[in-house]
């Protein structure tokens with residue numbers, strides 16, 4: 001069921017189709033994040049209009065609230081949140097390590113306290129798979145341990161544990177209508193990354209995720225890790241770079257052979273009044289936009305840019321109107337989804353590699369932090 005067909009290749013960049021029970025996924029693809037079974041401020045209709053094809057949701061959050069068994073009782077995640085297209089859930093590992101109040105890791109699993117009410121819970125590979133089977137996404141993740149990328153001893157230990165947990169995740173997984181992806185770890189050490197890529201590639205996973213990046217390492221370290229990992233992965237399986245998604249990360253990742261991306265950044269920035277643009281990141285709260293009749297980005301054809309001025313968006317932000325978050329989320333998601341669609345076209349005509357420098361030049365400023373808020377007018 002989970003065939004990946006490669007349609008075009010230019011250098012290491014790929015265009016392909018991954019077949020899932022909820023439709024074909026054209027790759028490369030950027031997935032918006034719906035942490036709590038909701039992409040914040042947007043309806044499924046908005047997402048369809050934006051051309052979103054894959055939505056990610058978080059196992060840790062849904063397990064704690066409303067509970068994976070309740071989601072299963074309501075017909076699964078697709079039906080519960082009314083998203084008819086492909087979905088992906090993470091294993092919950094990353095959230096347990098970063099969000100839970102306290103956690104204790106051993107070789108069998110992780111015991112943690114909920115960030116909501118302090119109650120004690122335990123995730124093991126078997127438990128993570130059982131939760132993800134209840135949630136019912138098309139693509140699910142093996143349980144893994146994400147290390148501090150610069151701590152070599154810990155990265156080695158976490159990688160070895162991740163490998164054992166990958167085998168246990170495979171054994172525990174029974175639903176044939178879900179593609180279970182293995183996860184490559186190894187911090188920023190090229191030898192560990194290579195060892196992990198080879199080991200995970202040797203297991204019968206229909207797709208492979210690259211974890212433990214964009215967690216505090218430098219951009220160079222991320223690129224070097226990808227340069228080691230993707231050449232060791234099989235051509236006929238999709239590669240998913242977890243939690244990575246600034247415009248320049250997408251360009252650099254696709255150029256290094258990544259097919260699937262997700263990130264909270266576009267919707268999180270939107271709620272902090274910031275917008276991606278082809279001329280650099282804008283903070284729409286800035287007083288300079290008070291009488292600005294231009295759209296956020298004159299080269300963007302999203303609903304927000306076709307319809308509203310910067311002056312109106314700034315007014316909504318100042319008046320604390322919720323519509324601001326919706327309109328900026330529409331724009332930011334459109335920017336990333338359209339960038340990836342454009343790159344897909346470039347790869348198919350063999351013109352992506354030559355455009356990488358100009359694309360990076362155009363989108364590079366979006367990595368900067370939002371400009372300081374000025375409220376002096």
Ligand SMILES: [Zn+2]
Pocket residue numbers: 296297300301302303304305306330331332334
């Ligand atoms: Zn726009």
